[in-house]
Amino acid sequence: xxxxVIEDEKALADSIVSYLREGGHTCELATDFAAAKQKSEIYxxxxxxxxxxxxDGNGMDxxxxxxxxxxxxxxxxxxxxxxxxxxxxxxxxxxxxxLTKPFHLSELNSRIKSIVRRRxxxxxxxxxxxxxxxxxxxxxxLVNGKSVILTKKEFDLLLFFVSNKNRVIxxxxxxxxxxxxxxxxxxxFDFIYSHIKNLRKKLIEKGSEDYIHTIYGMGYxxxxx
Numbered sequence: 001x002x003x004x005v006i007e008d009e010k011a012l013a014d015s016i017v018s019y020l021r022e023g024g025h026t027c028e029l030a031t032d033f034a035a036a037k038q039k040s041e042i043y044x045x046x047x048x049x050x051x052x053x054x055x056d057g058n059g060m061d062x063x064x065x066x067x068x069x070x071x072x073x074x075x076x077x078x079x080x081x082x083x084x085x086x087x088x089x090x091x092x093x094x095x096x097x098x099l100t101k102p103f104h105l106s107e108l109n110s111r112i113k114s115i116v117r118r119r120x121x122x123x124x125x126x127x128x129x130x131x132x133x134x135x136x137x138x139x140x141x142l143v144n145g146k147s148v149i150l151t152k153k154e155f156d157l158l159l160f161f162v163s164n165k166n167r168v169i170x171x172x173x174x175x176x177x178x179x180x181x182x183x184x185x186x187x188x189f190d191f192i193y194s195h196i197k198n199l200r201k202k203l204i205e206k207g208s209e210d211y212i213h214t215i216y217g218m219g220y221x222x223x224x225x
Contacts, residue, residue, distance in 0.1 A: 001046040001116055001156075002026045002177050006036040006062060007078070008054050012101075016049065019105040020112075024139065024152060026178060033057025040066055043176055046119075047074040047112045050095075052086065060093060067094040074115030078103070113137060121163075129162050130224075131208055143206035153178055154199045161212065161222035170219040196220065 003025050007013040013029055020027045028043075030036035033056040040048065040062055048066065052059035063075055075095040079086060087098045096115045099108060117136070121127050127134040133142040139155055141148040150158065160177050161169070174192050200212050213221045 003112060004028050004030065004039055004045045004048045006030045006048065006050040006059060008032060008051060016105060016108065020109065023109055036062050037065065045073045046116050047076065049076045049078060052077055052079050052090065060090065063090065063093050063095055072119060074119050076111055076115065127162060129165065134159060134162065143203060143208045146206045148202055148206050150199065150202060153195050157195055157199055166221065166223040168215050168218050168221050
């Protein structure tokens with residue numbers, strides 16, 4: 001999953017990002033309103049964790065902006081203020097959840113997973129596409145009941161494809177989703193071709209149909225022909 005953390009407290013921000021990355025998420029950080037607004041407008045995220053009190057702005061405005069442009073990201077507010085009015089205001093403008101500081105990182109991680117499951121997979125812990133079964137929380141993949149061993153990037157790629165099945169996905173979107181800010185350091189998409197080739201091979205070897213279709217000049221589409 002691709003997560004944007006908007007938090008100006010450095011120690012807390014670093015601990016959240018480190019914990020989520022260790023849990024397998026692609027995680028980006030914005031420590032002020034300007035950076036948060038820029039990232040949220042340029043990139044797409046599965047979930048945005050936003051502190052509503054920022055040194056140069058209000059996190060509520062970030063949420064409003066995301067909703068106005070039709071973002072499908074899940075939104076979790078984190079705040080030092082245990083205010084009922086803030087909770088109601090945040091939920092009313094489109095946030096999915098609210099956590100009061102201090103909180104356990106494991107709880108934040110669980111809430112992120114729950115929101116993404118609810119938004120992308122109708123709350124199901126296991127996702128199925130024909131003969132393919134995926135359990136995101138356990139990072140396991142089965143084809144006709146047989147385990148498929150994937151790398152972290154291959155697993156994230158498959159989950160991204162299934163989340164967007166029957167839609168054309170550009171190479172740029174794949175790169176942004178899997179690598180986040182790090183994609184800017186690359187001037188080639190060869191690494192995407194390599195991951196897609198390996199993922200396709202591993203699925204087919206276990207008996208899957210080939211659902212990854214190249215749309216020339218555009219990108220890829222995952223689904224039946």
